[in-house]
Every structure is written in structure tokens, then in C-alpha cells.
Amino acid sequence: MTRAGWIRLGVVVLCIAALEIACRLRWIDPVAVIPPSRMAAGAWSLLASGEYTRDILLTLENVAMAFGIALALGFAGGVLLHRMPRLRRAADPLLASYYAVPTFIFYPLFIVLFGLNRWPLVAIGVTFAVVAMALNTLNGFERVPAALHQTARVMGLSPLQETFLVTLPACAPYIFTGAKLAVVYAFIAVIAGEFVLAGSGFGFKIAFAYNNFDNPTMYGLMALLLLVVGFVNWGLTAWERRLHERSAGR
């Protein structure tokens, strides 16, 4: 790990330790916040009991489905916008203001369209993630230097070979950034959706525990969620950094 990485880790450990001390010494009301050690114990007992496994898996499945669909649609959309400059010009203002729209307002519409099942939540996840993927794909394609396309032609590559052997690897770091954002957005949208709109899943269980003043379960679930999301994000960021390092200097 780099020095900066150690410092970051140290800051996190210090913050957790400070919270632990503050809770133990009752500087913070224990009804409001429990010590991190009890959160960890709560998370472990939740996992060990298996009571929440179905909900956790349901959420992860929804996120995976939302991510997969957003990845495919976003990539296709990015390629389409790159290939059709007129469409891009027409869509530009809409894309620029896309994230100003609260996506959750479409939930009733998705229920009408898909019924009372997991699909409205998946659709919310897709809606939230797809544009980040499309914009990063578009950015990646636009950043491929003209000299690479010309080199492909000089080497006699067919358009299909050029796409798979030159264009896609060249814009891979940007596409990956889009994929990373799509994962994050899918998590946010699905869990937030479950929190207020669903009857099962990670988010719903946190809200349920909160409404019942069940702090160990609520904080345990929150700790688990943070751990999962943090781990996924850390892995993706490390991979992304590696890809961008290779394309540095352009």
C-alpha cells in the first residue's frame, strides 16, 4: 500500500476509535448511536443468524441486474451518440441536466409498467446509472486519438478488427469509469428505493429496524452495507487507477 493509503486507513481507524470512545464514555447518547464494536457484533450476528440473508441477496441481485442492464444500455447509448453527432447535439442539454431530475418520481410509473415486484426497483437503478455509463462511453470514444484510427488503417485492419483491437482497448479506462459509476449509482438507487418504496431487501430492513428502535440491527445492517459497498468500490477504484495509469501521458 502507498503512504497515502496508509494515511487514509489511519484516519478511518482513528475516526472509528474516536466514535468508540465517545460512545463508551456516553459523550454521545447510546440510544442514538451505539459503539462501532457493537455495530460489528450486530453485523456478525445478523450474518450468522441467516435471518437477513434472503434480503441481502435480493438487494445484491437487484443491484447486479440494474448494473448489467445499465452497462449494456449505457454502452450502446454512448456508441450511438458517438456515431450520430446530430443525435448527440440534440441530446446534449438533456444529458447535461439529467441528474437534476429526481429519478424516484418515476417509481409509480414503473409500478404501472412492471407490476409490484422487483422490476420497478431494478428500473430505478437502471435509470439512475445508465446515463453515467453512456456519458463515460461517449467520452472514451471521443478521446481515442485520430492517430490510432489511422494506424489501424495503415495496418490494414477491417472496421470490426479496428473496433475490437484498437478502439475498445483505447477507451477501456473511460468505459471502466462509467461502469464503476454505474455500480455505485445502482447501489444508491436500489437501496434508497428499498428504503422508502419496497417491502423487502437491505434498505427496507434498515428502515424497518429504524422504525422499531432496533439499533443493533439497524447499525449492524448499515455496517454490513458500508462494508460491501466500500469493498466493491475499493476494488473497482484500484482497477480503474491501474487502467488510467497505463493510458497516462496522452
Add this chain to the structure above:
Amino acid sequence: MAPPGLPRPVAEPGTAVTGGPGQCAVRLAGVTRIYPGAGLHPPVQALGPLDLELRQGEFFAVVGPSGCGKSTLLDVLAGLSRPTSGTVEFEGRPVTDRVPEGVGVVFQEDASFHWLTVRDNAAFGLRRQGVPEREIAERVDHAIAFMGLKAFATAYPAQLSGGMRQRLCIARTLVLRPRLLLLDEPFGALDQQTRLLMGDEVLRLWRETGATVLLITHALDEAAMLADRVGVMSARPGRFIDVVTTGWPRERDSTIVARPEFGQVTARLWSNLRAESMKAMSTTA
């Protein structure tokens, strides 16, 4: 006015540039390139009409003011762009929309593949041609050693300097054994010292391969140092207004910049180019 002591131009302004004795590798006849207008913008004639002949194994440099169509000339010659009129031939065969076999191009921009190591970059073209792996290894080893990149065979382009990346691009072209090497300002982004040293590398490469080389450059000293003949282009639409024969021996390197004749060649290039550069500046201002 040409400086004293130098031969007269071998071509009068706007006339055909012939290669003289020796087998003809490249022939351009009556070539023009007109970019069609769009909306309120009228069509732009970037090039010609232009005639050019390059002898087999010759080193020919092209200099000209900014925007005179130097790179357009290279695109047309390489088959990357179709001329609006006229014909382009490489080794007697017409060049149309495809880059002919035996032609290699090195661009000014870094065109190394950042996701591949130096070795895989250099092997890229050979793998596409289906050359056996053993032969690829031999040719790649030779090319990267020739370009001084042996110690960086497993490095990625991001770990190399700008000059090394350009050497990598040259190595990737070199392994394909081009008979015509087109260099589009390949050292434009490098500092002066690196450019001089890269010039030495290119001269060594040219002597060893026997390829015909056409170098596009905006640096008069680079053209004067490297080329057997230097074609001077007019402001847009680009045509040859002079061709200067440098008269250097085949065995040469960057030390020729110290010779008095070098200064005379450069001065002659500039005396031809000055008015054209001013013309180009006034049309773009």
C-alpha cells in the same frame, strides 16, 4: 533569392518534381485535394495540382508553411485519403482507398497502444498478418534493439518518455519492413536535442532498410539534415515551388549541422519559404 554557391532549384515553381535517374517508387500526377464546403463554408482546395516522383531508396523531405497541405499530401500518398483529381502510384500500382502493402506511416501524435507492452506493440502488425510467432519474436527483438528499447521490452508506453514512444512507433512500423516509409512530423513534439538524435536513428534506419522515406516537417534544419532532396511547398493550395538537392553523402549523421553548406541549404529553404509563410499568416490572421 538563393544564397550564393548553391545549385539552382531542380524545379521551377509549380512544375513537376521528378526523381531523376533510378527506379521510381512513388509517382503523383496532377494531384489535387479539395475539401467540400459545408453550410456557409465554401470548398477548400488544400493541395495541388501537384506532381512528384520519388526514386527508390531516396530520402525526401517536404517543408511548407502551416496549413499548406503537407499532411494532406501524406494522407493522399498513403491511401488514407482519396485525391480529388490526379493519380497516385506506388511501385507502379495505383493507390486508392487502401494503404498499399509495403507502406508504413509514423504520425506526429503518440500512436502507441497504451494497453500493450513495448514488445506487443511492436508485434501488433505482424500478428495481424499471421506471421509465425518465432519469426515475430526475431523481428521484434531486432526492431526494439535497433531503436534502443531492448531494456524496456516489457514496459508499457506510459512508462516511456515522448521520444521513446516515438521510437516505439517507428519500431512497430519497422518490423513490417516497409519499402516506403512516410513520416508525418514524427519529432514535432520533441525537444531539439532529442530531435537531432532521433534524426540520427532515422538515418541509420533508412540506410539499413534501403526504404524510400518521405518526411513531412515544419523544421527547416531537420529537413536539411536528413533529406537527399527537400521539396518546398507554397501556401495553400500546396504546390512545390522549389526542390533543393542537399548533396549529402548517404553515410551521414547530425554532425553535418556544423558544416557551412548546411547553413546554406537551410538559408535557401527559408528564402523560398519566407514569402509563402507570410502569405499563409495573412490568410489565417
